[in-house]
Amino acid sequence: MSEPLPFVQRPVPASAGIGLRAPHIERVLAERPPVPWFEVHSENYFGAGGAMHAALARIRADYPLSLHGVGLSLGSADGLDLEHLATLRRLVDRYEPALVSDHICWGEIGGVHLNDLLPLPCTQEALDLMVSRVQQVQDALGREFLVENVSSYLSFRHAQMPESAFVAELVRRSGCGLLLDVNNVYVNSVNHDFDPLQYLRAMPHDSVREIHLAGFTRKDRLPVPLLIDSHSRPVADDVWSLYEDALALCGPTPTLIEWDQDIPELEVLLAEAGRAEERLHACRAAIA
Amino acid sequence: MPAAPRLHELQQGFADAVLGRSDAVAAWVDGAGLEPTARLRIYRNTVANTLTAALRESYPAVLALVGGDFFDVMAERYRLEHPSTCGNLQHFGGALAGFIEAMPEAQSLGxxxxxxxxxxxxxxxxxxxxxxxxxxxxxxAAAAVAPDSLRIVLHPSVHLLRSTYPVLTLWQWCQAPSGPAPRMDGGAEQVLLWRAGGDVAMALLDPATFRCIEMLADRRSVASAWAAATEVDDEFDLEPCLRDLLAQGLIVAFTNEESST
Structure with missing residues (x-):
């Protein structure tokens, strides 16, 4: 097989991109919409070849690309799956993405994968473990790695620090970048009753390389409010407002619209990205 | 109150709760207005839904044949017996065929x-x-190599399935299940799968051709593949078999080694 041509370096701009999902790939290839950048789920491209890779190579040739993982299970007490990490490394070498990320969570224990973004206790032990894991990943990939704060539906009684301190310390100590999911901050602020603005203020703003936005759903008929990070709806008004606060703190930052369930027409995602772009524009104007 | 659990113990307990084995970990969950077990149940449901959805995506024809309700019950039992072992969901579900064979409810659906x-x-x-x-x-160049030492490297996408049922006919019927279902006594089918362009292609093979390609895929020599095929059908003709493989781009190397890259 002939060696593929190297890709041109394409940094992700401080504009609003969209998460590229299977139902839209064909249209994106045919129509080349003016999207500033795309993000894909890394594991969807863990297969060795085939149509998915052919499409991604064409997209990478024309658009900046971010690889966003959901399966590395960074915070598992068991240790990293080195085969998973090696596959990610090959994918990174193949596509030379501008950004590579995964989540501050765990998903595997005792060889069983729960294939979910499960919450870590905000303890010193979990923090120390996450710091060493992120360093291990950055060493293996030979580049900066981003970690994302996740939505959660419970917290642990033996937590020793607030989530915001856990995230900020992890980024500071491991020297990684932060993928700040503003929707997840909002969801957790409702689920765990904290001030989301205070959370944003506690973040290491210089390390925020990317922002995620998505829609949540609300659980009804419960004695307390509970939001689920469903990625199935438009971004909520309160989250747009919190996004403006995040931009004011971090400056213009690459922003991604995520939609993973009940995926609508591409136009709906482009319109959501447009709403983010308006706010990025206002942020740029404010600092100019 | 006992000492706070270490991370490993907590995660094992969490997994036990999600897999429905034990809710003991609830003692360390802050209920904050809800039962701690109700909060754990949210994760139990999302984990179950994710894995069931992955199986539905990987097994569309099985889903079409048995319907959503039966499928989801089967998926629930399957994931507890064969938990996911990989962060990449594309690997989850590889043992479902064997699981179905052992399922009492599926005994009549051979x-x-x-x-x-x-x-x-x-x-x-x-x-x-x-x-x-x-x-x-x-x-x-390959034509000059003696057939008893010539071996063929097939395209990595080539896969083979031999069934005592009309499996491909049935699979195709599942794509638009209307009209009478194919007869299950319609005879055995041998299927070749490969990738054509970006799509998965499938074709029925006669038993001798199937045997020949099976031997080639096993990196046996062309001569022994031919011999094995003629045991199935003494009129088997090697030439059209190789010509079709070449025409479909499914031969990626010739070698005279027993194993080759």
Whole structure:
């Protein structure tokens, strides 16, 4: 097989991109919409070849690309799956993405994968473990790695620090970048009753390389409010407002619209990205 | 109150709760207005839904044959007996065919396991590595090698399935299940799967051709593949078999080694 041509370096701009999902790939290839950048789920491209890779190579040739993982299970007490990490490394070498990320969570224990973004206790032990894991990943990939704060539906009684301190310390100590999911901050602020603005203020703003936005759903008929990070709806008004606060703190930052369930027409995602772009524009104007 | 659990113990307890084995970890969950077990149940449901959705995606023909309700019950039992062992969901579900064979409720559906095998092989075919087919120069050079030492490297997307049921006919019927279902006593079918362009292609093979390609895929010599095929059908003709493989771009190398890259 002939060696593929190297890709041109394409940094992700401080504009609003969209998460590229299977139902839209064909249209994106045919129509080349003016999207500033795309993000894909890394594991969807863990297969060795085939149509998915052919499409991604064409997209990478024309658009900046971010690889966003959901399966590395960074915070598992068991240790990293080195085969998973090696596959990610090959994918990174193949596509030379501008950004590579995964989540501050765990998903595997005792060889069983729960294939979910499960919450870590905000303890010193979990923090120390996450710091060493992120360093291990950055060493293996030979580049900066981003970690994302996740939505959660419970917290642990033996937590020793607030989530915001856990995230900020992890980024500071491991020297990684932060993928700040503003929707997840909002969801957790409702689920765990904290001030989301205070959370944003506690973040290491210089390390925020990317922002995620998505829609949540609300659980009804419960004695307390509970939001689920469903990625199935438009971004909520309160989250747009919190996004403006995040931009004011971090400056213009690459922003991604995520939609993973009940995926609508591409136009709906482009319109959501447009709403983010308006706010990025206002942020740029404010600092100019 | 006992000492706070270490991370490993907490995660094991959390997994036990999510898998429905024990809710003991609830003692360390802050209920904050809800029962701690109700909060754990949210994760139990999302984990179950994710894995069931992954199986539904990997096994569309099985789903079409048995319907959503039966499928989801089967998926629930399957994931507890064969938990996911990989952060990449594309690997989850590979043992479903064997699981179906052992399911008492599926005993009357003998064909179902083979339909599951075909669904799974289609996924493997779609995700296989890419490879360039051999060119004419290479093929001409191969013609000079004695057939008893010539071996063929097939495209990584090539997969084979032999069934005592009309599995491909049934699979195709599942794509638009209307009208009478195919007869299950319609005879055995041998299926070749490969990738054509970006799509998964499937074709029925006669038993001798199937045997020949099976031997070639096993990296046996062309002479022994031919011999094995003629045991199935003494009128088997090697030439059209190789010509079709070449024409579909499914031969990626010739070698005279027993194993080759």
């Amino acid at each position: 064909y179902l396991a083979d339909v599951a095998r075909l669904d799974w092989l289609r996924q493997l075919t779609a995700l296989s590595a890419d490879a360039e087919p051999v060119d004419a120069v290479c093929s001409a």
